[in-house]
Amino acid sequence: MEKKFFGLSFFVAATNLSTKTKGLTWREIKQRKRKWKEERTIKKLEKMQKEEMGEEEVEVKSDCKPCELITMSIAVPGSILQNAQSNELRAYVAGQIARAACIYKINEVIVFDDAEEEPLASNEKSLVKCSKYCLQFGRLLQYLECPQYLRKYFFPLHSDLQYAGIMNPLDAPHHLRQDENNDFREGVTLDKPVKNDKGTFVEVGLTKQVLVYKHLQPGLRVTVKLNPPKENSKKLKGEIVSPNFPLLDSNLYWGYTVRIAHSISEVFLNCPYKGGYDLSIGTSDKGKNIDEIKKKDLRNFKHGLIVFGGLQGLENIVEKDTTLNVENVSHLFDFYINTCPNQGSRTIRTEEAVFITLAELRKKCLKIINV
Structure with a gap:
């Protein structure tokens, strides 16, 4: 089924491409096809990378929660x-x-x-x-x-x-000890190399540093929301959030x-x-x-x-x-x-x-x- 679906989608895409190449020389048609294949390959690679990284989109969560910041x-x-x-x-x-x-x-x-x-x-x-x-x-x-x-x-x-x-x-609630569990932690971005240059390591006061998939300059104080630990995963992962987010999300004074x-x-x-x-x-x-x-x-x-x-x-x-x-x-x-x-x-x-x-x-x- 997957092969048939892939062949059908390829046929439709190729048909659409052929309708757009009328009046062009054979060399121009080949260049367009090559460009289309390259773009398609890049998209597939990006999708695979996102699946490996376990994230669809890297964004800093804002404090735009339904509750209002007072x-x-x-x-x-x-x-x-x-x-x-x-x-x-x-x-x-x-x-x-x-x-x-x-x-x-x-x-x-x-x-x-x-x-x-x-x-x-x-x-x-x-x-x-x-x-x-x-x-x-x-x-x-x-x-x-x-x-x-x-x-x-x-x-x-x-x-x-x-x-x-x-x-x-x-x-205070954000003055966490090493053995305390909390969804949020304060941290500092480190000047430490990351494999394939994917993100930044953050020191949050735990035995392991947290990897966030966002490039940040070292020496910044940030608020990190820790992701739930995955089985057989050696790395701690998280995401950068607004300093107001713990208060708005969990009513936690920060x-x-x-x-x-x-x-x-x-x-x-x-x-x-x-x-x-x-x-x-x-x-x-x-x-x-x-x-x-x-x-x-x-x-x-x-x-x-x-x-x-x-x-x-x-x-x-x-x-x-x-x-x-x-x-x-x-x-x-x-x-x-x-x-x-x-x-x-x-x-x-x-x-x-x-x-x-x-x-x-x-x-x-x-x-x-x-x-």
């Missing part, structure tokens, strides 16, 4: 590290912010520059002028968010990380991103989400009592933002930002709230305010994200 971001001033008395305490403060972000499943942590002195130039090409405390803060946050087995690839020795060892680990803003106005202007933040919350002891905020007021949003002040509060930070033309700081936010009314201490440190605020808002809006 995010919550927090913004904290870099000056809270400047006010710490030693590098050990700076590492501890950054660790507290990172722990709070992970516990309450925050998607983005923004460190904005509120330093009074002139910004210091960075020695790194990827970073423009910014307070050194902002850069240190951002580096510590990124270090903690990165899975342990990847840190040697992305974080060389640096003075900012001198006391990173005293920070409590996040133990860490936070870190962004540096050079002022509080840039927190709003450089939002990475399409449409910007549609819910903004400012925190202050001069704000509205959190108990007066109703759940229904905080329900309908896609991308939320909570902004925290430093030692002198948000009022002082907004006043120093010349690009903001607001008479009252509360006009900058959808809600300006006091999350710890009737406090016993005269002051609440920012790292304390982050925990308090996220705990209070969890009852009202964060639980919508964390279902």
